[in-house]
Amino acid sequence: MNQIRYTHLALVLLVLSLTVTAHATDTGATVAGCCSSTSSIATPMGVNLAAQQAISEVNAFTAAESMTINKNIRDTGKAITAEIKKNRKTTTKLFENQNSTLHSFLTQFGSAQAELKNQDRVGKFARFDNLCVGPEIGAGVQIGKKAEKKLAAKLETDSKTYNNFWKNPSKLLEYHAGKNAEKINADVLFPANKTLHPDNLKYAQDITELIINPLPEVQLPDTGKDKTAGKKRDVLQKQKKALLAIPQLVFNRFLAAISPTLPLGNTATKLHQQMGNTGTPEEVIDGKISPYAFLTLASDSRFANPNWYAELAEKNTKALLSESLAMDAARLEIQNRMLELTQLQTLMAAQQNAMDTQEVMNTTLYNLYVNAIKK
Numbered sequence: 001m002n003q004i005r006y007t008h009l010a011l012v013l014l015v016l017s018l019t020v021t022a023h024a025t026d027t028g029a030t031v032a033g034c035c036s037s038t039s040s041i042a043t044p045m046g047v048n049l050a051a052q053q054a055i056s057e058v059n060a061f062t063a064a065e066s067m068t069i070n071k072n073i074r075d076t077g078k079a080i081t082a083e084i085k086k087n088r089k090t091t092t093k094l095f096e097n098q099n100s101t102l103h104s105f106l107t108q109f110g111s112a113q114a115e116l117k118n119q120d121r122v123g124k125f126a127r128f129d130n131l132c133v134g135p136e137i138g139a140g141v142q143i144g145k146k147a148e149k150k151l152a153a154k155l156e157t158d159s160k161t162y163n164n165f166w167k168n169p170s171k172l173l174e175y176h177a178g179k180n181a182e183k184i185n186a187d188v189l190f191p192a193n194k195t196l197h198p199d200n201l202k203y204a205q206d207i208t209e210l211i212i213n214p215l216p217e218v219q220l221p222d223t224g225k226d227k228t229a230g231k232k233r234d235v236l237q238k239q240k241k242a243l244l245a246i247p248q249l250v251f252n253r254f255l256a257a258i259s260p261t262l263p264l265g266n267t268a269t270k271l272h273q274q275m276g277n278t279g280t281p282e283e284v285i286d287g288k289i290s291p292y293a294f295l296t297l298a299s300d301s302r303f304a305n306p307n308w309y310a311e312l313a314e315k316n317t318k319a320l321l322s323e324s325l326a327m328d329a330a331r332l333e334i335q336n337r338m339l340e341l342t343q344l345q346t347l348m349a350a351q352q353n354a355m356d357t358q359e360v361m362n363t364t365l366y367n368l369y370v371n372a373i374k375k
Contacts, residue, residue, distance in 0.1 A: 125316045128308070128323045129274050130301050136267045141294075141333075144262030148291060151259055155205065155252035162209055163216045163241065172216070179206045189254075193282040194293035196258045208251045213244055243355065246347050257337070260288035268297055275305040291337075298330050 166172045183203035191197070196204060217237050224230040265280070265287035272281040283293035302308050315323070 125314060126318045126322075128311050128315060128319055128326075130271055130308070131319075131322055131326060133267045133270050134326060137264065137298075140262050140264035140267060141291075144264070144291060147261040148256045148259070151261060152253050152256035155255055156249065158205060159208070159212075159248050159252060163213055163244075164219075166216055167219050169218050172218070176210070176214070179210075183207075184210065189258075191258065194258060194296055195260050195283045195285055195290040196255065197285055198260065201255065201259060204255050208248070208255070212248050212251060243351060246344060246351060250341075250344050250348070253340075257292050258290045260285045260290050262289050262291060262294055263287065264289055264294060268294060271297055271301045274307060275301055276307060295330065295334060302327065 180203065183200070184207055188196075188200050188203045188207060191200075217233075217240070220230055220233060225234070265284040268284050268289050269280050272279075281297065283289050283297060289297070312320075
C-alpha cells in the first residue's frame with residue numbers, strides 16, 4: 001500500500017509540473033515572455049482537476065494491475081497448493097512403498113540368515129559324504145555286536161563239546177583224519193578281505209581244535225575213577241581244561257570278529273563307492289560284513305580315500321569337528337577291542353608264568369613230600 005501511495009504522489013507532481021506551462025481551457029491570460037512562444041497560465045482549479053484526473057487514472061490502473069497481480073497470486077497459490085497435495089500423495093505413496101520394500105527386505109534377510117545358519121549346520125559344507133551313513137552304521141553295529149557275541153558263545157559251546165565228547169580213542173583219530181587237509185592253512189584264519197565266508201567257519205574250527213587241543217582226554221570208565229591214578233588223572237584233566245580256557249576263548253572271539261555278523265552290506269558299498277570304486281566291496285558276503293573288515297573299510301574311507309582329502313579343503317569347522325568325532329568313535333571301538341585282547345594276553349602271560357613255576361617247583365615239592373613221610 002505504501003508503494004501505491006508513493007506512485008500516486010509522483011504522478012500528481014508530474015501532472016502539476018506539466019500543467020503550469022499548458023494553456024488554460026476555461027480561464028487564464030496569455031502572458032508574453034522572453035520565450036519565442038506563448039502558452040496559457042495554469043490556474044488552481046485547473047491544477048486540481050488535472051490532479052484528480054491523474055489520481056483517478058492511476059487508481060484505475062493500479063486497481064487493474066492489483067487485480068491482475070492478485071489473480072496471478074491466487075492462481076499461483078492454487079497451483080502450488082495442488083502441487084503440494086500431489087507431492088504429498090506421491091511422498092506418502094513413496095513412503096508406503098519404501099516401508100513395504102523394507103519389510104520385504106528384512107523378511108528376506110531374516111530368511112536368508114536362517115538359511116545360512118541352516119546350511120552352516122547341515123548344508124553341503126557342514127558334513128562329509130561318509131557321515132551321511134552314520135546312523136546306518138550305528139544301528140548296524142548295534143545289531144552286529146549282538147550277533148557277534150552269540151556266534152562267539154556258540155563257538156565256545158562247540159569247543160567244550162569237542163573237549164568232552166570222546167569215549168573211544170579210535171573215534172578221535174578218525175575225526176581228525178577226516179578233516180580236509182587243504183583247508184588247514186592260515187588263509188582260513190586270515191582271509192584277505194578280513195571277512196570269513198560262512199562255508200569256511202567249520203574249517204576255521206578244525207584248525208582251532210588242532211592248535212588248542214589236538215588230543216582231548218578220552219573219558220575214563222567208571223571202574224577206574226575211584227583209583228588213585230584215576231583221581232590224579234581227573235585233577236590233571238581239570239588243570240588242562242583251565243589252562244586251555246583262555247587260549248580257546250581268544251580263538252573263538254577272533255573267529256566271531258572275522259565272521260560276517262554286521263548287516264552293513266549297503267553301507268559298506270556306499271563307503272566303497274565314495275572312495276571312487278564301483279560295485280560291491282569283496283568284504284561284503286550276502287549283504288553282511290565282519291567287524292574287523294568294516295573297521296578296516298572305515299579307516300580306508302579316510303586314509304586311503306583321495307576324495308576325503310579333497311573334502312578336507314572345502315568343509316567348514318562344523319564338518320571338520322563332526323568328522324573328527326566320527327573318527328574318534330571308530331578309534332574308541334578299536335581301542336576297546338585292543339583292550340579286550342590285551343587283557344586276554346595278560347592272562348595268558350600270567351598263565352604261562354604259573355605253568356613255568358609249577359614245572360620247576362612241583363617235582364621238587366613232591367620229592368620233599370615223599371622224603372618227609374618216610375619212616
